[in-house]
Amino acid sequence: HQEPRRSSDRMGLLPLITSTLLFSCKASHPLLFKQEMVDLIFTNLPSADVERNTNVALRCKAEVLTSGTEALNRVYTVYKGESVIYNKTTSSSEDLLYRLPQARVSNNGKYKCAITIMGKAKTSEAATLTVTGMSTPVLRINKANVTEGESVTATCLAQGETGSLLFSFHDNSKEVENGEWLTSSRLTFVPKGVGNHNIHCSYLVLNMPYPSKSQQSNTVTLAVEGTLDLFIVLKISPHDNVYEGDTLNITCSVSNSTKDYFTSLRPFHISRCFQRMCDKLFVLNLSTELFSVPTLRVSAVEVFQEDEISLTCRSEKLSYDRLEGESLTYSLEPFDYHMVRKGNGVFVGKAKTIDFNYTCTAAAKGIKKKSNVLTIHPKVPVSTPKIWVSGSAILGRKVVIFCLSDTGTPPITYTLWKASKQNQITVVHEFNKAANFTVVINETGRLNHYLCTASNGDRTPELSHKLQTAVVEPMTIASLMVVPDVGDISEGHSVILICSFLGTPPVTVKWFRDSDDLNPLETTTTNSNNTNYEFVVNREHTDNYYCRAENRANSVESNKINVVVGMAMWKKLLIPGTIILVVSSLVMMGFILFTRSRRGRDIYSPPETQATYIFK
Ligand SMILES: *[C@@H]1O[C@H](CO)[C@@H](O)[C@H](O)[C@H]1NC(C)=O
Ligand SMILES: *[C@@H]1O[C@H](CO)[C@@H](O)[C@H](O)[C@H]1NC(C)=O
Numbered sequence: 001h002q003e004p005r006r007s008s009d010r011m012g013l014l015p016l017i018t019s020t021l022l023f024s025c026k027a028s029h030p031l032l033f034k035q036e037m038v039d040l041i042f043t044n045l046p047s048a049d050v051e052r053n054t055n056v057a058l059r060c061k062a063e064v065l066t067s068g069t070e071a072l073n074r075v076y077t078v079y080k081g082e083s084v085i086y087n088k089t090t091s092s093s094e095d096l097l098y099r100l101p102q103a104r105v106s107n108n109g110k111y112k113c114a115i116t117i118m119g120k121a122k123t124s125e126a127a128t129l130t131v132t133g134m135s136t137p138v139l140r141i142n143k144a145n146v147t148e149g150e151s152v153t154a155t156c157l158a159q160g161e162t163g164s165l166l167f168s169f170h171d172n173s174k175e176v177e178n179g180e181w182l183t184s185s186r187l188t189f190v191p192k193g194v195g196n197h198n199i200h201c202s203y204l205v206l207n208m209p210y211p212s213k214s215q216q217s218n219t220v221t222l223a224v225e226g227t228l229d230l231f232i233v234l235k236i237s238p239h240d241n242v243y244e245g246d247t248l249n250i251t252c253s254v255s256n257s258t259k260d261y262f263t264s265l266r267p268f269h270i271s272r273c274f275q276r277m278c279d280k281l282f283v284l285n286l287s288t289e290l291f292s293v294p295t296l297r298v299s300a301v302e303v304f305q306e307d308e309i310s311l312t313c314r315s316e317k318l319s320y321d322r323l324e325g326e327s328l329t330y331s332l333e334p335f336d337y338h339m340v341r342k343g344n345g346v347f348v349g350k351a352k353t354i355d356f357n358y359t360c361t362a363a364a365k366g367i368k369k370k371s372n373v374l375t376i377h378p379k380v381p382v383s384t385p386k387i388w389v390s391g392s393a394i395l396g397r398k399v400v401i402f403c404l405s406d407t408g409t410p411p412i413t414y415t416l417w418k419a420s421k422q423n424q425i426t427v428v429h430e431f432n433k434a435a436n437f438t439v440v441i442n443e444t445g446r447l448n449h450y451l452c453t454a455s456n457g458d459r460t461p462e463l464s465h466k467l468q469t470a471v472v473e474p475m476t477i478a479s480l481m482v483v484p485d486v487g488d489i490s491e492g493h494s495v496i497l498i499c500s501f502l503g504t505p506p507v508t509v510k511w512f513r514d515s516d517d518l519n520p521l522e523t524t525t526t527n528s529n530n531t532n533y534e535f536v537v538n539r540e541h542t543d544n545y546y547c548r549a550e551n552r553a554n555s556v557e558s559n560k561i562n563v564v565v566g567m568a569m570w571k572k573l574l575i576p577g578t579i580i581l582v583v584s585s586l587v588m589m590g591f592i593l594f595t596r597s598r599r600g601r602d603i604y605s606p607p608e609t610q611a612t613y614i615f616k
């Protein structure tokens, strides 16, 4: 934004300068001198094209006509291009000589001269000076041999050259760009790449408007040595379509060394790399297997001790064309003479009684591959199971039936069968633990339609015996009878209380009388369905009697019987005799009294206590 304003300011100055000149013209004397011409010539030269080192002089010649004798001050100005390169003020009328000793390319250009007298200037025509020939630069390098990565310093000398010089260095004809300038002619740089580097330099004389380019310097050869690794040459043949088992020739050589480190090896593993070389050089990728890692399998899912088993070892993938008809051979480890080879890769024999690990190896063309570890866990077969119940098997109630095989590898599956129908199944995972089944008993007699089976594999299950437990029927009825009949019981006689009952023996029977139902009169245990209690009664035994029958299931009480103990027979007989005696006595006494009253009124009265003997 300021630029236009400034230029308008300059425009404003012009009229002022013009008016000043006009004024000075008017104020000065009438013309005192006249500058006829100014000429510039190169002295002593046939032409303005000169060789380097020529001594050149410029003569500035002015013809000045003066009207007076007074010496005028002359100002000479020499221009190269538009720049003033020399001023001289003199009162002499001699020509000005401007010397360019030993001219150089840097002196090339258009020269002019001007003379100014009393502010009045006259300028010569331009004369062009062309100097040919530049000094050939000389290259020097501080080292002759370097190792890769090391820097060198190159110096380019332009002897006797003047002016502004611009140097450049070339390494194998490519300009060095990534160097560090120490001075305008010294460069430090790192040569790129191993081998010989031919280095030269040149320079430019920055002469406006046409810079001049020097010739190439001498060429210096710099040897750049690589570090040892970079000189290693690894050759592998063949390097593709390699199968494991193939022979590879690998040569490792140091370049320009006559010694080869040769090795021939067979790669056994995919993508195996060779020692330290692989990280610097390459990884050999062997993607093709000759045969795959074998798999070892056993014939049965479950193996019992001493079972016949067969082990099969097999490589699933084979490269038939590379095997060239050779077949894989399989071997079993550890060697076991019980396992007999039956065909290639099949081994038949009896299972051991303990856990056992097998592996197998497939081999061909010198390559061996080992299989997975196959662990055989031979099972102990189940023994014949035992069956039993806990406690009593009571009709109508639950009972727990147990089933156990003393030996057998868990898990064992126990099945309860009732009359050849599967009833319940349970799996026991612990060793030597019985299975339990809860059933409700609804049949009398024996539980002999129950049995159980045990199984721990795909073998025929082992059968138990039939359960032999008798069913306990609860006591249902108890009834009491008395012999003799209730009416015929009298003191001194023997009474038999007969308690009959229904329920599984052994039955414990207790007899009670109502007046003391805590203390049984008698306790008997019997296997029969009735039992007696016999005792001799007296009249205190008159009471209600009952019995209680009890077995493993429950107890029941009988009906009650009222036993009334009657008087003894002799007593019964005694009473009528007594009455007769008394009556006859009374009659006798009455007769006596009657006869006596007629004779003296004498009366006899019998003792009253005797009347208490009368049966109530
Ligand atoms: C020439 O003279 C002028 C004024 O007298 C001065 O400004 C200039 O610097 C001089 N140039 C040289 C190259 O001496
Ligand atoms: C540089 O290497 C050359 C062989 O390449 C050898 O002859 C010369 O002696 C070496 N110079 C130095 C300074 O190591």
Ligand SMILES: *[C@@H]1O[C@H](CO)[C@@H](O)[C@H](O)[C@H]1NC(C)=O
Pocket (backbone or CB within 6 Å): 237, 238, 247, 248, 249
């Ligand atoms: C490997 O080297 C041996 C001996 O130098 C040569 O006989 C064989 O042909 C070479 N094999 C390959 C695949 O280069």
Ligand SMILES: *[C@@H]1O[C@H](CO)[C@@H](O)[C@H](O)[C@H]1NC(C)=O
Pocket (backbone or CB within 6 Å): 195, 255, 256
């Ligand atoms: C190795 O020797 C060959 C000639 O046998 C040569 O052309 C090459 O330049 C040498 N290489 C190096 C790095 O010295």
Ligand SMILES: *[C@@H]1O[C@H](CO)[C@@H](O)[C@H](O)[C@H]1NC(C)=O
Pocket (backbone or CB within 6 Å): 271, 283, 285, 286, 287
């Ligand atoms: C090697 O080859 C396999 C199969 O061709 C490929 O998946 C794998 O990337 C390769 N590895 C290298 C390091 O080249």
Ligand SMILES: *[C@@H]1O[C@H](CO)[C@@H](O)[C@H](O)[C@H]1NC(C)=O
Pocket (backbone or CB within 6 Å): 355, 356, 357, 373, 375
């Ligand atoms: C079988 O091999 C397994 C590991 O694979 C090991 O834990 C076990 O102890 C071995 N058994 C026998 C009987 O050698």
Ligand SMILES: *[C@@H]1O[C@H](CO)[C@@H](O)[C@H](O)[C@H]1NC(C)=O
Pocket (backbone or CB within 6 Å): 400, 426, 435, 436
């Ligand atoms: C019956 O077996 C079950 C599970 O198998 C167990 O939890 C329970 O304690 C067993 N009962 C008896 C009486 O053994």
Ligand SMILES: *[C@@H]1O[C@H](CO)[C@@H](O)[C@H](O)[C@H]1NC(C)=O
Pocket (backbone or CB within 6 Å): 442, 443
């Ligand atoms: C016992 O019960 C089973 C069913 O739980 C039934 O089939 C059978 O007839 C019953 N037996 C008796 C004697 O009630």
Ligand SMILES: *[C@@H]1O[C@H](CO)[C@@H](O)[C@H](O)[C@H]1NC(C)=O
Pocket (backbone or CB within 6 Å): 500, 501, 502, 529, 530
């Ligand atoms: C008691 O057992 C006998 C045989 O020992 C039998 O004849 C009688 O019927 C049974 N009485 C009852 C009530 O079951």
